[in-house]
Amino acid sequence: MDELGDIIQEFLVESHENLDQLDRDLVALEQDPGSREMLSSIFRTIHTIKGTSGFLAFHRLETLTHAGESLLSRLRDGAQRMNPASADALLAMVDTVRTLLGSIEESGGEGDVDVEPVIAMVAACIEDPAAPKPAQASAPAPKAEPRPAEAVESAEPTAPVQAPEQPEAAEALAAEVVESVETAEAVPARAAKGQASDEPTGQNNKRSIADSSIRVDVDLLDTLMRLVGELVLTRNQIVRGVSEISDPALVRTTQRLNLITSELQESVMKTRMQPIDHIWSKLPRVVRDLSGAMGKQVKLAMEGKETELDRSLLEAVKDPLTHLVRNAVDHGIETSAERVAKGKDPQGTLTLRAAHEGGHVVVEIKDDGAGIDVDRVAQTALDRGVVTRDQLSRMDSREIIALVFRPGFSTAKKVTNVSGRGVGMDVVKTNIEQIGGAVDVDSTLGAGTTWRLTIPLTLAIIQALTVECGAERYAIPQVGVDELVFVDGQSGQTIEHVSGAPVYRLRGKLLPLVRLDETLGLPVRNSDRDVYIAVLQADGRRFGLVVDRVLNTEEIVVKPLSGRMKDVGVYAGSTIVGDGKVALILDIPSLARRAHLAAEAVERAQVDQADSRPRDSHIERLLIAGIGERRVAIPLDMVTRLEEFPVQRIERVGSREVVQYRDHILPVIRLASLLGCYDVEEGETVPAVVYTERGRSVALVVQQIVDIVEDHIESRSDLDDDGLTGSAVIQQRVTELLDVRRAILAADPRFYAEMSESMVGA
Amino acid sequence: MPSRQYATFEVADQLFGVDVAQVQEVLRFHEYTRVPLAPTSVGGLFNLRGQVIDAVDLRVQLGLPPRDLSVPAMNVIVSVDDEWVSLLVDRIGEVIELDDEAFEPPPDTLAGAYRHLIVGTFKLEDRLMLALDARRAADTTVPVPAQHADEARMARSA
Numbered sequence: 001m002d003e004l005g006d007i008i009q010e011f012l013v014e015s016h017e018n019l020d021q022l023d024r025d026l027v028a029l030e031q032d033p034g035s036r037e038m039l040s041s042i043f044r045t046i047h048t049i050k051g052t053s054g055f056l057a058f059h060r061l062e063t064l065t066h067a068g069e070s071l072l073s074r075l076r077d078g079a080q081r082m083n084p085a086s087a088d089a090l091l092a093m094v095d096t097v098r099t100l101l102g103s104i105e106e107s108g109g110e111g112d113v114d115v116e117p118v119i120a121m122v123a124a125c126i127e128d129p130a131a132p133k134p135a136q137a138s139a140p141a142p143k144a145e146p147r148p149a150e151a152v153e154s155a156e157p158t159a160p161v162q163a164p165e166q167p168e169a170a171e172a173l174a175a176e177v178v179e180s181v182e183t184a185e186a187v188p189a190r191a192a193k194g195q196a197s198d199e200p201t202g203q204n205n206k207r208s209i210a211d212s213s214i215r216v217d218v219d220l221l222d223t224l225m226r227l228v229g230e231l232v233l234t235r236n237q238i239v240r241g242v243s244e245i246s247d248p249a250l251v252r253t254t255q256r257l258n259l260i261t262s263e264l265q266e267s268v269m270k271t272r273m274q275p276i277d278h279i280w281s282k283l284p285r286v287v288r289d290l291s292g293a294m295g296k297q298v299k300l301a302m303e304g305k306e307t308e309l310d311r312s313l314l315e316a317v318k319d320p321l322t323h324l325v326r327n328a329v330d331h332g333i334e335t336s337a338e339r340v341a342k343g344k345d346p347q348g349t350l351t352l353r354a355a356h357e358g359g360h361v362v363v364e365i366k367d368d369g370a371g372i373d374v375d376r377v378a379q380t381a382l383d384r385g386v387v388t389r390d391q392l393s394r395m396d397s398r399e400i401i402a403l404v405f406r407p408g409f410s411t412a413k414k415v416t417n418v419s420g421r422g423v424g425m426d427v428v429k430t431n432i433e434q435i436g437g438a439v440d441v442d443s444t445l446g447a448g449t450t451w452r453l454t455i456p457l458t459l460a461i462i463q464a465l466t467v468e469c470g471a472e473r474y475a476i477p478q479v480g481v482d483e484l485v486f487v488d489g490q491s492g493q494t495i496e497h498v499s500g501a502p503v504y505r506l507r508g509k510l511l512p513l514v515r516l517d518e519t520l521g522l523p524v525r526n527s528d529r530d531v532y533i534a535v536l537q538a539d540g541r542r543f544g545l546v547v548d549r550v551l552n553t554e555e556i557v558v559k560p561l562s563g564r565m566k567d568v569g570v571y572a573g574s575t576i577v578g579d580g581k582v583a584l585i586l587d588i589p590s591l592a593r594r595a596h597l598a599a600e601a602v603e604r605a606q607v608d609q610a611d612s613r614p615r616d617s618h619i620e621r622l623l624i625a626g627i628g629e630r631r632v633a634i635p636l637d638m639v640t641r642l643e644e645f646p647v648q649r650i651e652r653v654g655s656r657e658v659v660q661y662r663d664h665i666l667p668v669i670r671l672a673s674l675l676g677c678y679d680v681e682e683g684e685t686v687p688a689v690v691y692t693e694r695g696r697s698v699a700l701v702v703q704q705i706v707d708i709v710e711d712h713i714e715s716r717s718d719l720d721d722d723g724l725t726g727s728a729v730i731q732q733r734v735t736e737l738l739d740v741r742r743a744i745l746a747a748d749p750r751f752y753a754e755m756s757e758s759m760v761g762a
Numbered sequence: 763m764p765s766r767q768y769a770t771f772e773v774a775d776q777l778f779g780v781d782v783a784q785v786q787e788v789l790r791f792h793e794y795t796r797v798p799l800a801p802t803s804v805g806g807l808f809n810l811r812g813q814v815i816d817a818v819d820l821r822v823q824l825g826l827p828p829r830d831l832s833v834p835a836m837n838v839i840v841s842v843d844d845e846w847v848s849l850l851v852d853r854i855g856e857v858i859e860l861d862d863e864a865f866e867p868p869p870d871t872l873a874g875a876y877r878h879l880i881v882g883t884f885k886l887e888d889r890l891m892l893a894l895d896a897r898r899a900a901d902t903t904v905p906v907p908a909q910h911a912d913e914a915r916m917a918r919s920a
Binding site: 234559562568569582 | 795796799801804807808809812813814818845901
């Protein structure tokens, strides 16, 4: 909707409210003609309408209200007394104002409403010897007579709605509010389009703006929200109960209840929703002033302004968002000169993007600036004592960038008056996490940075993972859950222990674990197998929460904890689950702090190990493949890609095997035959390790990819067989180290030869 | 003569009473959600028509061993600071009307946890009723003073 449409819309709503008040005031005034207070109030109302109509160029409305204002000012100042004639004239004026407003609402213009008779009638009441017009006064007066009563009557239903005290009434009202919100959206659209095809008198069944929008106390909406939450839970219980009874009629009714409840929930949630534009609208100015002050050129682009979220969340997101935008202009985008030197457009672009994504609102703040320098972040983190050199050595670049969220970190070279005022990214993170959201960052050096806020749609209802531990169920807010892992005892997976602290090898990296039963002081189920690990993310670290069982993901209504539970610290709230029982919601950041201790134990252990090792040893990342009963380790830098080939696609060329792969003929060597295991069973597909160097590839077919580990090879023997360089103990198992070069040559004898030729040729 | 109504109940054979105006309702309930790491006086949470209510184990508050919550327990739901809290009790008694004159401050011999939670005593015909301070009884943040069973007996005989 265009801006003028918005203003007219507001003007209409406001004027309708005022006119209803005016009707009551005028009638009251007749009872008490001398009331100055009443007269002043009426005068002010008319004056306001006059002012706005002048501004909006509704000239007839302006002239009319001007006439009314003249009479009112005389009455107010005591220049003349109120009498029935002037009351009639004023009421007639109010009615005509209402007709004009109706016309504006219908067609966007004043239409052909004739205001002259009423103006004359009002003017006739002014006992001003300079302009007596007694002749005209009598004619329109009778016409206007029936109107006052009508106006008063019609004023009743549109009178401001009192917040009902009965909660039962609140539900009934909900539907009304929701409906009126929708109508309110529809009406201005019509007004803006200026469709004059409808009857200009407003005598149609479309509701006028005053009827279609009301002001509602936010507390009432909160109550509604709570009641709907209860309804959702009750619905869930009924749905569960009915699924056990096979009564078709009941099932149908339940389905209907299910639908209606969902719709009601959505509608009530909508009443609290506001577009994110409410907080974005201030940002262009922020960006403009800031970039001006810093000698930068920044273009601000916004996508998804209309994305809505709960108003309380909107409020909570405002400051972090402003901070990120300031930060992007201050530290992200380079000065024009720097950008030109790098061959970029001198004008930087800052893009704000908001969208709904799986029950959350995702807000991105993206700049095409310098990007985050991983080395500088690492150095700063070291200097500030945020991490130790040792911790740093085990981090990948993404983890290092995430250090900017740690308390005590700020990459600003100098403290500017812009974003380096001691308020760091850690505050942004804390604020967002407080409302159950998450923030992460992605950056490419030289190309820009993207900050991503994931915000729940509403505080009251969240997506949660329900898990079981001991005899109780617990809910974990879904936003903190990265993935779920089942520790399958049958396939030999188990939780390991590093100096007493439980860890799990997740794709080759040690994941510190927190046992929920242990943390909560429940009887510990002494098992390292056949348990579930929820991989969680909070406070800038990843850790696994060990639970007995994962039940499902569902929407839950968050209930605040009483004071006596808050002190415990591990719970973020409680909720009522499908069967009506209460489940506690776990507080992930608080669990993360416990995980922190576990993680430190792991780190200490790794440091100890490192110290006890010879100086020249280095960490090797190895891919462990299974071939029959044997395990073979392949250095990860000899693995370009892991593929799965259907057995029947492996073709023969002479004595060799090949497979068509990405429009090339890829030589294949089966490690089983190379290593002399012939009793290997094959499935329909076989996993293969593809190694590519300078455009030449080979595939090493294995039986099974077991794991990727990061390991110091502790005991190595030179018990080598053909095709192996030795063996070592990895994950408590003797693992053979593949002589990759030999294996490659077995697949493609010319692999290295042609390569050197081509290098010579190049 | 000014009088007051008390809702009465028993814990460990002792009769207690709270001002009837504070009592929201009384019900028997059995499905409590335990709250690990919470003070032992927090018996658990339960769902009362969509509201999550804390159940406070009065036995623990009185320095006695905790109640077995696997069997249904009686809940006296009281309103404390605009919040509903359930007090877990053994048995529900009648609502009795007592003259304010029958009220006496707690005897000096009343010891430990009892003393902390009791605002006064009423002598009934055949037994003594201890008037409970509902707010203190529902407050689980104050550590319960250690008390032995014989002290509790002393309190009853007082």
